[in-house]
Structure formats: structure tokens, C-alpha cells
């Protein structure tokens with residue numbers, strides 16, 4: 001079962017290492033990891049996806065909270081949320097097949113961001129399946145290189161991690177703790 | 181005012197109330213040591229940094245105050261590792277300070293450079309690397325707050341040499357630590373309280389599992405009040421010894437792998453377990469699937485990550501134990517559990533025959549006799565710091581603690597070598613208290629060099645070596661589970677009396693039962709440190725014993741001698 005954790009952390013040296021260590025120590029393999037700034041200064045947001053059959057994956061949350069620099073953690077797995085991944089794919093393109101490739105890109109709402117005589121870079125965003133599908137159709141043309149950002153995720157609706165953090169600042173125990 | 185980082189460092193420690201620090205100097209702490217000369221803080225020069233780490237830990241456990249250990253970079257810092265991990269496992273508030281190479285050298289494999297914050301990341305509650313003198317004061321403040329609050333634990337501060345040397349314009353201020361992600365004080369929801377009260381009132385066979393959290397939280401009175409009002413018997417974890425008066429009629433003794441037989445049986449029979457500040461360690465639960473099958477479980481614990489970690493509980497009240505019990509107590513009615521208490525008493529009676537103290541004298545000296553005598557002579561009032569192994573378990577079984585924070589031992593990590601330095605730390609914390617170190621012949625040798633620290637400091641601790649000529653606990657496992665193949669467990673020790681002598685301390689040999697009390701009394705009377713080498717039965721085992729992976733009531737019991745079997 002796949003779990004998507006999102007965390008707000010203090011933007012300080014070594015914090016990512018601490019967060020990742022929580023997973024490493026319990027031998028979870030991280031499938032995807034993204035870190036970036038938020039609109040609030042000094043706060044970074046981390047999205048971590050793990051695929052694990054181990055039931056104790058839910059225990060990750062309380063362990064993350066033990067980290068002093070972690071402000072808020074949520075497991076979005078069971079909440080309605082939006083997932084996005086971004087990929088850039090570099091493929092060989094000849095004058096003969098370039099039009100066909102660009103047409104495919106159009107169908108997938110991907111964008112061509114670099115063109116040379118014999119190559120193209122195409123950028124695509126979407127959920128994972130969409131990107132996987134796009135990569136599959138490109139394969140026969142000859143993929144030279146590919147890079148993906150990894151998944152970022154956000155809860156649907158008005159609820160936000162930062163609001164939730166504000167609420168839990170009076171130290172009432174978040175429900176997840178009790179059931180973890 | 182212009183001050184160097186090193187001067188700021190000492191001033192901040194003084195402001196935190198530090199009176200003694202355990203350390204060992206080196207190149208990367210030279211500026212700190214230079215500034216020590218004008219500080220009011222007493223520095224204890226250890227013989228190995230591991231010693232410093234356990235001394236700071238022993239100090240913290242005996243007093244409840246934060247202990248401090250100081251080491252240089254590289255090998256000094258790595259020598260602390262065992263002590264840091266020991267403190268983490270037992271939630272001990274210790275601040276570790278290490279020197280680091282100058283910041284421009286970090287990452288260049290400079291002489292004695294080690295990635296100390298990297299190494300200690302998983303064994304500290306939190307750690308810091310300081311490269312700038314202006315960060316020293318706020319970091320020390322945070323470190324002490326973190327070490328002591330919530331679930332206590334070790335915090336490490338690595339300070340570069342240039343940060344120690346730099347001069348800055350600085351004035352002390354007591355701004356509170358800014359830790360937006362740190363939530364040490366959870367409060368349980370009211371609805372959970374109501375359910376808990378109902379469960380407590382409905383219980384017919386309740387049992388309190390008294391853990392270290394009672395001592396940390398200072399909830400001794402509340403637990404006593406709770407136990408007496410609800411007539412609930414109390415079983416202790418190893419680190420919970422002393423949290424509830426051992427001679428109280430409701431006190432059952434220790435639970436778990438080497439717990440009393442009746443305690444483990446009572447846990448299996450109970451219909452309600454009240455886990456107070458304990459974490460259901462595997463040494464306590466035995467086989468989880470068979471643990472306390474009839475019992476509902478209420479867990480009061482400050483660390484949310486402990487809830488449902490090992491044992492699934494019915495109600496979790498996450499918060500400080502003292503506060504939680506204070507909130508709970510007004511709703512708790514007086515109840516009577518005479519039947520349940522009698523049931524346990526009967527179990528207790530059946531076990532007594534196997535107690536080595538009650539077996540006929542065969543002329544041999546058993547460790548149990550030594551500890552029992554020590555308990556009687558000291559009236560159960562001494563601070564007892566045990567090492568690890570059989571000696572530790574016998575101490576836990578036979579020394580009854582009526583006072584909190586008088587039983588000190590490495591529980592979670594089981595660190596051999598903890599005893600002697602742990603005892604030194606405890607003595608510095610409680611100079612007016614009688615301190616006894618109890619160690620095996622193996623464990624004492626691991627940190628024996630600290631005898632020299634004792635001599636230099638001129639302090640008095642009493643040291644009892646339970647000398648069985650074996651790494652006894654491992655030998656016991658080999659006896660039970662490896663067909664008595666004593667691989668690498670027989671151990672030839674030195675003449676400990678001569679060792680004591682070499683340090684200008686007093687050493688005594690004891691090899692028969694009739695010398696035990698005299699030796700203990702002689703040690704107590706002596707103003708200096710006395711080491712007693714008790715030559716105890718070589719192949720005795722700790723009973724009862726729950727084999728790993730077995731249910732806690734499936735215990736190996738002490739075999740009865742022929743004479744006793746025939747009598748009964």
C-alpha cells in the first residue's frame with residue numbers, strides 16, 4: 001500500500017536528513033521525495049511517498065513528530081488530495097518523426113521546451129499514471145534521458161497543513177496520534 | 181561586553197544551574213578548557229569519555245537535574261557514543277558537548293574531524309552544530325530545555341574551535357527557547373478520562389505497571405494515592421523500581437524476563453493493566469500475542485510514539501503522568517480488591533520456597549545473600565547503581581527501594597560498564613547519600629579506569645563486585661539454550677583488592693556468607709572508597725527466567741534441591 005506523507009519543517013541545515021532517517025531506520029524504501037519552500041519564510045514542505053506492505057508504516061507519523069524541527073505531518077493517503085509529478089523527457093527526433101511526436105505531446109497536454117536538429121525535450125505534468133502513459137508512448141521513438149521531480153501532494157478543499165498546524169499548537173493531541 | 185565563545189559557554193552553563201561537569205580535554209576544546217579556569221563549575225577529569233557520559237547520566241538520574249559531559253572532537257566524541265545511546269534508551273536528561281575542528285576545516289577530513297552530529301543523529305533527542313559564537317547561548321538554552329522537558333533525553337552540541345575562540349559583544353538574556361515544532365506537553369481529551377474512570381471502577385483484577393515515567397514526572401505521591409484508594413497492586417519495570425515503595429503491602433516487585441513469578445502470573449490474570457509511564461519493552465512483555473490476554477489496557481504516557489507501539493491499548497492518555505493522575509484522581513472512588521490481592525498472595529507463597537534465601541545453607545555464597553544483606557544493612561536507603569548482567573537482575577530482585585531515584589541502572593541499552601561511572605555521577609549529584617555500585621567481574625573491568633577518577637576526586641562510593649568468574653548472564657543463556665557450551669564466557673579477572681590498592685583505595689575479599697555483613701559494615705564506616713570482591717557461586721543463574729519469545733508466565737524456575745523436594 002502506498003502512503004503519501006507531507007510535512008512542514010523548519011528550513012534548517014540537516015532537517016531533511018533527520019526526516020529521511022525516520023524512514024531509513026525502519027527500513028522503508030522511499031519511492032519519491034520532494035522538498036521545497038512554502039509561502040511562509042523559514043518553512044519548507046516535504047512530500048514523501050513510500051510503498052510498503054508493513055502495517056507499521058502508519059507509525060511513521062508519531063516518529064516524525066518526535067523530530068524537533070518538524071512542525072506538522074499528515075498522511076494524505078486517506079484524504080482527498082491532488083497529486084502532481086513533473087517529467088522532462090529527451091528523445092531523438094528526426095525531421096520525419098518530429099511532427100508525430102509533437103502531436104502525441106499535444107494529446108497529453110505536454111509541452112516541447114527544447115528543440116534541436118535531432119532531439120526534443122518535452123515537459124509534462126500530471127499524476128503519475130498520466131506521465132507513465134506518456135513515457136510509454138514515447139519509448140519507441142528512443143528516449144535518451146528522463147527526469148522526474150517526484151510527487152507533490154495537496155489536500156483538496158480549504159484545509160491546509162499550516163492551518164492544521166495552528167490548530168494543533170495548543171497541544172491538543174491530533175486524532176491520528178491516538179490511533180497510530 | 182566582549183566575551184569569547186568559550187567564556188559565554190561557561191557562563192551559560194552556570195546560568196542553567198550546572199555545578200559539575202564530567203570531561204576530558206583535547207585540541208578542539210582547548211579554548212573551552214582555558215576559560216574553565218575562571219568558572220565556578222567543578223570539572224571532573226575522567227579516564228575515558230565513556231566514563232564521562234555515564235557519570236553525567238548517573239548524575240541526572242540520581243538528581244533529576246541535567247547532567248553534562250564534555251569531550252573533544254574525533255575520538256573524544258566517538259568515545260561518548262555508548263553513553264549517549266544509553267541515555268537515550270533510558271530517557272535520561274544529559275547534555276553532551278563536543279569540540280569540533282574549526283569551521284573552515286569541516287568536511288576536509290581535518291585532524292580529529294568526525295561528523296559528530298551525523299553519527300549521533302539517531303541516538304540523541306536532538307543535536308546541534310555551532311559554528312558561530314553568537315549561537316552558543318541560545319543553543320545551550322534550547323539544549324537544556326529539550327533534554328529536561330517532555331520525555332527527557334540526551335542532546336548534543338558540537339562547537340567548532342573557531343566559535344569557541346571568537347570574541348563577540350554579548351550580554352546574557354533569558355529569552356525562552358524558540359522551538360515551534362516541539363510539543364512536549366500534550367493534554368489528553370476529557371472524553372478519554374471518562375472512559376478510563378469507568379474502566380477503572382469496573383475492574384475486578386487491576387494491576388499497575390509502574391515505569392520510569394513515574395520518577396521522571398515526579399508522580400510518586402499520585403501513584404501511591406491511586407494504588408491505595410483503588411487497592412490496586414503495583415508491579416515495577418526495572419527502571420520503575422523505587423517509584424512505588426518496595427516495602428508497601430501493595431508492591432509486588434519486578435515484572436518481566438527476570439520478574440517475580442507471581443508478578444508475571446498476576447499480569448496474565450489481570451483484567452485491567454494501568455501502564456504508568458512505561459513502554460512495554462520486549463523484556464517486559466515476553467511474547468506479545470500471549471501478553472495479558474484477559475486485560476484491558478490503559479496507557480498513561482508522555483510520548484505519543486509509545487502508544488500502541490508494542491501493545492495495543494484500549495485507552496491512551498497522552499500527557500505528563502503527574503498532571504494526568506491529578507486530573508484523574510478526583511473521579512476515582514475507593515474500591516476493595518481483597519479477593520484479587522489474596523489470589524496474588526497465594527501465588528507469592530508458592531514461589532517463596534524457591535527463593536535462594538529460603539533454601540538450606542549449603543555453605544556457598546550466593547549473590548542473593550550479598551544483595552539481601554546489603555539491603556538490610558543499609559535499610560534500603562542507599563543509592564544503588566548496578567551494572568549489567570546477572571548482578572543487575574539480582575540487585576533488582578533483592579534490593580527493595582522505598583525511595584525514588586535510588587535505583588539506577590542501564591535498562592534499555594543494557595550497557596556493561598555503566599555501573600562504576602554511573603555511581604560516581606550519582607555521588608556527585610547526591611554527595612550526602614550513601615552510594616553503592618554493584619557490578620560483575622566483567623562489567624567492572626570495562627570502566628575500571630574510573631577508580632583513578634575516584635581517587636583523584638577523593639569521593640566515597642562503595643563498590644561491590646559480584647565475582648563469579650564468568651560473563652555470568654551470557655553463561656546462563658549458554659547453559660539453558662546452548663547445551664552448556666561456555667564459549668568465551670569464563671573470565672579470569674585480576675586481583676581486585678590489589679587493583680583497589682593500586683589506586684590507594686581499600687579493597688576487601690569476601691568468600692563466605694559469614695563475612696558479608698562485616699565487610700559491608702566496614703565499607704560503610706571507612707571514609708574512603710571501599711571495593712569488596714565478593715567471590716560468589718560461579719554457576720548460579722538468575723531465576724525465574726522467561727526465555728525470549730515465550731509468554732511471560734512460561735518461566736524457567738530455580739530447581740529445588742533434593743532435600744527440599746523430599747520434605748514437601
Ligand SMILES: Cc1ncc(C[n+]2csc(CCOP(=O)(O)OP(=O)(O)O)c2C)c(N)n1
Nearest residue numbers: 569570571594596620621622623651652653
Ligand atoms: C558493553 C556490553 N557488551 C556486551 C554485553 C553483553 N552482556 C550482557 S550481560 C554480560 C555478562 C556480564 O558479565 P559480568 O559483568 O561478569 O556480570 P554477571 O552477569 O556475571 O553478573 C554480557 C557480556 C553488554 N550487555 N554490554
Ligand SMILES: [Mg+2]
Nearest residue numbers: 620621650652
Ligand atoms: Mg561475572
